[in-house]
Amino acid sequence: MQNVRSALITGASSGIGSALAEALARPGATLHLSGRDAVRLDAVVVACRARGATVHPAIIDVRDAEAMAAWIAGAGRLDLVVANAGVSAGTIAGTPEAPETARAIFAINLDGVVNTVLPALAAMTRQPAGSDGVRGRIGAIASIAALAVTPWGPAYGASKAAVDAWIVGSGVEMRKRGVTLTSVCPGYIRTAMTAGHQFPMPGLMDADRAARIILRGIAAGRSRVVFPWWIGLATRAAGLLPTWALAAAGRLLHRDGDHP
Numbered sequence: 464m465q466n467v468r469s470a471l472i473t474g475a476s477s478g479i480g481s482a483l484a485e486a487l488a489r490p491g492a493t494l495h496l497s498g499r500d501a502v503r504l505d506a507v508v509v510a511c512r513a514r515g516a517t518v519h520p521a522i523i524d525v526r527d528a529e530a531m532a533a534w535i536a537g538a539g540r541l542d543l544v545v546a547n548a549g550v551s552a553g554t555i556a557g558t559p560e561a562p563e564t565a566r567a568i569f570a571i572n573l574d575g576v577v578n579t580v581l582p583a584l585a586a587m588t589r590q591p592a593g594s595d596g597v598r599g600r601i602g603a604i605a606s607i608a609a610l611a612v613t614p615w616g617p618a619y620g621a622s623k624a625a626v627d628a629w630i631v632g633s634g635v636e637m638r639k640r641g642v643t644l645t646s647v648c649p650g651y652i653r654t655a656m657t658a659g660h661q662f663p664m665p666g667l668m669d670a671d672r673a674a675r676i677i678l679r680g681i682a683a684g685r686s687r688v689v690f691p692w693w694i695g696l697a698t699r700a701a702g703l704l705p706t707w708a709l710a711a712a713g714r715l716l717h718r719d720g721d722h723p
């Protein structure tokens with residue numbers, strides 16, 4: 464995204480977020496990067512500065528709505544905001560999801576995205592449009608898990624489905640106001656989140672490649688970016704199965720209960 468001079472990314476201390484930051488880092492670019500782990504975030508800051516970017520790191524938990532609003536409001540003009548921070552957990556077959564797991568996942572994956580996107584929308588709708596008529600672009604990292612019910616990780620799938628439906632639905636009116644919204648639904652990406660998976664991960668992709676696909680989709684103003692496309696198709700087809708059949712297939716595929 465050559466025209467991005469200023470971007471803000473949550474969860475930039477690892478995986479997809481750090482790959483996005485490094486893909487955007489170049490002379491003339493200003494990056495606002497957040498995470499909770501100061502050591503890992505600092506390593507990304509150093510890498511982005513080495514590529515010539517001006518970088519402003521922030522240790523902020525996306526669940527802290529006030530801190531998120533203040534951070535985003537104070538960032539100045541933002542061409543791009545990516546609500547990327549998220550956590551994953553699955554249920555071991557036959558074990559119900561723990562209440563605290565469900566609450567934590569919704570708080571980070573859903574409230575955390577809301578805490579990022581609402582202040583970003585408020586800031587972007589007030590800033591002047593660029594030469595392409597766009598005031599700003601927002602991407603939210605959902606998941607392929609948004610496209611079908613996931614009995615092996617109900618809160619994760621539900622949090623991602625809510626993000627996807629909210630972002631795609633909101634995008635219709637926001638586009639008329641000059642802000643594009645893109646829901647990003649990746650399949651398996653090689654990051655800390657998938658590092659412990661013991662099961663086959665079809666279409667597993669490096670975070671750098673995923674970052675390029677994500678940035679291309681957001682730059683094109685697409686409402687939803689699903690990749691790899693064939694995993695998206697298979698997931699949508701699986702979503703048509705009765706829940707018992709989906710659960711049985713999931714047990715075969717995800718023996719430890721995790722998923723993208």
Ligand SMILES: NC(=O)c1ccc[n+]([C@@H]2O[C@H](COP(=O)([O-])OP(=O)(O)OC[C@H]3O[C@@H](n4cnc5c(N)ncnc54)[C@H](OP(=O)(O)O)[C@@H]3O)[C@@H](O)[C@H]2O)c1
Pocket residue numbers: 473474475476477478479480497498499500501503523524525526547548549550551571575604605606607648649650651652653654655656657722723
């Ligand atoms: N990997 C996949 O296969 C895959 C597939 C589809 C979608 N996704 C989604 O992609 C996003 C990034 O995941 P990833 O694979 O890159 O995982 P990751 O390497 O584990 O990175 C997760 C990032 O989220 C941040 N984070 C987590 N909780 C946070 C909180 N409460 N406040 C602020 N930051 C928080 C982490 O920061 P700290 O470590 O500093 O706390 C870290 O930077 C997630 O939303 C995930 O659900 C991943």
